[in-house]
Amino acid sequence: MQKYGGKVIHQSRDAFGILEIVEDRFERSLHFGNNAKQSSTDVHYPARLVLSYTRAMAASLLFTPDPQRALLVGLGGGSLTKFLLHYFPECRVDVVEVRKKVHRLARTYFELPDDPRLNVFIEDGALFMGSASPEFGDYDLILIDAFLEDGIAGDVCGVPFLEDCRMRLSGRGTLAMNLWSDDVIRASDLLAMMNDSFGQVLRLPVEGKDNIIGIGGPAIPRPRELNALGPRARELADTLDVEFPAFLKRLRKNNR
Numbered sequence: 001m002q003k004y005g006g007k008v009i010h011q012s013r014d015a016f017g018i019l020e021i022v023e024d025r026f027e028r029s030l031h032f033g034n035n036a037k038q039s040s041t042d043v044h045y046p047a048r049l050v051l052s053y054t055r056a057m058a059a060s061l062l063f064t065p066d067p068q069r070a071l072l073v074g075l076g077g078g079s080l081t082k083f084l085l086h087y088f089p090e091c092r093v094d095v096v097e098v099r100k101k102v103h104r105l106a107r108t109y110f111e112l113p114d115d116p117r118l119n120v121f122i123e124d125g126a127l128f129m130g131s132a133s134p135e136f137g138d139y140d141l142i143l144i145d146a147f148l149e150d151g152i153a154g155d156v157c158g159v160p161f162l163e164d165c166r167m168r169l170s171g172r173g174t175l176a177m178n179l180w181s182d183d184v185i186r187a188s189d190l191l192a193m194m195n196d197s198f199g200q201v202l203r204l205p206v207e208g209k210d211n212i213i214g215i216g217g218p219a220i221p222r223p224r225e226l227n228a229l230g231p232r233a234r235e236l237a238d239t240l241d242v243e244f245p246a247f248l249k250r251l252r253k254n255n256r
Helices: 052-062 079-087 100-109 125-131 159-168 187-198 223-240 244-254
Strands: 006-014 017-023 027-031 037-042 069-073 092-097 118-122 139-144 169-180 202-205 211-216
Touching: 006 027, 006 100, 017 100, 027 100, 037 079, 052 079, 052 139, 052 169, 052 211, 052 223, 052 244, 069 079, 069 125, 079 092, 079 223, 092 100, 092 125, 100 118, 125 159, 139 159, 159 169, 159 187, 169 187, 187 211, 202 244, 223 244
Parallel strands: 069 092, 069 139, 092 118, 139 169
Antiparallel strands: 006 017, 017 027, 027 037, 169 211, 202 211
């Protein structure tokens, strides 16, 4: 069966809704019952970030370029997880995913590795952040990409969750959150909540898309200090195959 511009190779349902996987010659994508790609992987280079919003979320590495411990809230097909495990061999990665079947599909269809540095928790993201004891440790990088079929998951849309995230960031940590400007929950409201929690937040619109990446945390410089990150952006672009100089330019434009 053809759908969403490719061949459907998996279709199922869980308590949250429809799960579909579509493949063309080069990419395999996860859909939640509509045309939006929740996750995509290059079938030849699984560690490469395919979707523009995932590449924009990687812009958080401009501020924390060598994370030793990362947390991802929302797994999808595991694009960002695979990227971190591939390019940062010293990094331990925790993932919180509420949908058990999504984890199973990531392992079966998207080459999510069985890696000793990776821990996957099948749990509500807000409950995880609110209940983890201080002994669990802090994160240098927190990436939040928690979407369901009809938009961003409601449990990550509030000051209590963001405050829990702030408490779990290390002193050099950065948090990036994928937002959707056309969502039922307004991106501007969530950016305001992030600003209240982190003191300041940088706004990174994804070119040609409705996604906006909100970036906050102790490592975030003031907008006027972004120019100093030019050399780091060029170095990261060469190493990680992500357009960091373009993201830095967009950050300067949108955060004056």
